[in-house]
Amino acid sequence: xxxxxxxxxxxxxxxxxxxxxxxxxxxxxxxxxxxxxxxxxxxxxxxxxxxxxxxxxxxxxxxxxxxxxxxxxxxxxxxxxxxxxxxxxxxxxxxxxxxxxxxxxxxxx
Amino acid sequence: xxxxxxxxxxxxxxxxxxxxxxxxxxxxxxxxxxxxxxxxxxxxxxxxxxxxxxxxxxxxxxxxxxxxxxxxxxxxxxxxxxxxxxxxxxxxxxxxxxxxxxxxxxxxxxxxxxxxxxxxxxxxxxxxxxxxxxxxxxxxxxxxxxxxxxxxxxxxxxxxxxxxxxxxxxxxxxxxxxxxxxxxxxxxxxxxxxxxxxxxxxxxxxxxxxxxxxxx
Numbered sequence: 001x002x003x004x005x006x007x008x009x010x011x012x013x014x015x016x017x018x019x020x021x022x023x024x025x026x027x028x029x030x031x032x033x034x035x036x037x038x039x040x041x042x043x044x045x046x047x048x049x050x051x052x053x054x055x056x057x058x059x060x061x062x063x064x065x066x067x068x069x070x071x072x073x074x075x076x077x078x079x080x081x082x083x084x085x086x087x088x089x090x091x092x093x094x095x096x097x098x099x100x101x102x103x104x105x106x107x108x109x
Numbered sequence: 110x111x112x113x114x115x116x117x118x119x120x121x122x123x124x125x126x127x128x129x130x131x132x133x134x135x136x137x138x139x140x141x142x143x144x145x146x147x148x149x150x151x152x153x154x155x156x157x158x159x160x161x162x163x164x165x166x167x168x169x170x171x172x173x174x175x176x177x178x179x180x181x182x183x184x185x186x187x188x189x190x191x192x193x194x195x196x197x198x199x200x201x202x203x204x205x206x207x208x209x210x211x212x213x214x215x216x217x218x219x220x221x222x223x224x225x226x227x228x229x230x231x232x233x234x235x236x237x238x239x240x241x242x243x244x245x246x247x248x249x250x251x252x253x254x255x256x257x258x259x260x261x262x263x264x265x266x267x268x269x270x271x272x273x274x275x276x277x278x279x280x281x282x283x284x285x286x287x288x289x290x291x292x293x294x295x296x297x298x299x300x301x302x303x304x305x306x307x308x309x310x311x312x313x314x315x316x317x318x319x320x321x322x323x324x325x
Contacts, residue, residue: 005198006191015188019181022315026177029320041316049309056191056305058298063129066136073140077147081154088155 004061014055021048116293128295135299139306146310149265153258153317160251167255168322170236175227176319179219180311186215187308194301197284197294205297206284212304213277220270223263231256259318266314269307276300 025044033040054060059070097103121127157164193208228237235243237260238253246252280300283289289297 005195008192008195011188011191011195015184018184018187022177022180022184025316025320026173029173029316029324032325038321041321045313045316048312052187052305052309052312056187056308057302062132065129066132069133069136069140073136073143076140077143080144080147081151084151085154089158 004058006055006058006061010055014051018048018051021051116290124292128298131295131299132302135302139302142306146262146265149258149262150313150317153262156254156258160248160254163248163251164255165322166248167252167259168319169324170234171259171319171322172227172230173319173324175222176315179222180315182215182219182222183308183311186212186219187305189215190301190304194294194298197289197297198291200289200291202284202287202289205289206281209277209281209284209297213274213281216270216274216277216304220267220274223267227263228260262314262318266307266310269310273300273304273307276303 021044025041028040028044029037031037053070059067117124117127121130189208189211193205193212196202196204196208231237232241235241236256238257242253242256244252277300280297283296
């Protein structure tokens with residue numbers, strides 16, 4: 001398992017795919033797709049990162065323990081990004097009352 | 110890290126277990142690195158959405174050709190690193206040293222291009238916040254913020270590259286002295302994991318900084 005020797009050809013294939021993806025993501029950036037430009041860039045980046053993790057970093061042949069560590073790092077990243085953005089992007093959903101200072105002083109009294 | 114002449118340290122039952130322990134430690138370290146860069150990416154996303162026009166203008170001021178070239182250089186270096194680990198697994202000393210040297214050269218190319226072409230150019234153009242900022246177009250303050258993110262994120266990434274170059278130099282010396290064998294190559298493999306991780310960070314930095322600024 002851990003002693004898995006990967007054929008040279010597979011590494012070269014993965015590398016070729018990574019270069020193709022790099023060309024693709026650069027090319028797509030010059031076409032106006034509106035919001036989808038960002039989506040395309042991120043989807044391609046995730047594909048590239050997956051290729052690197054699975055093949056170059058041997059996760060495809062690694063034990064379940066290591067897979068759990070990788071999955072948990074992504075989970076924590078999702079919590080970091082998800083919770084932070086859910087705060088920042090929902091702040092104007094409930095407007096702050098313009099007289100909030102006066103209200104607090106009334107409550108204190 | 111190994112006792113005596115055997116590849117197996119005394120606290121492990123067998124090589125398999127020793128390898129698993131090394132890998133686990135390295136992946137946990139990389140998980141902390143994910144959180145480290147994750148904080149930067151999160152902050153970038155927030156401020157990009159707050160000041161979208163300035164951040165898009167900032168992206169357009171970066172040179173896509175250099176960014177794409179450096180992406181290719183880094184991907185090449187990941188390939189040579191993977192091949193170096195393979196050579197170590199098979200006990201091919203010559204191939205191991207060759208691939209480590211290639212990886213080192215490609216890593217230095219990346220950092221060199223970044224310093225000599227990109228950052229130097231930004232400095233001449235007056236686009237370095239706090240050092241030389243002469244841009245006085247519309248929304249200059251928010252553009253400055255974009256460049257703060259740009260320099261900090263690519264700077265921290267470049268610092269990781271420089272550390273990687275140091276690690277590679279140590280590996281080459283160790284390989285030269287015949288410290289590695291098909292039973293004993295954990296150090297090469299774990300350094301490889303680090304190198305690939307730094308590659309992955311760039312895989313996300315490149316589109317987020319250079320590409321999604323509306324270049325059409």
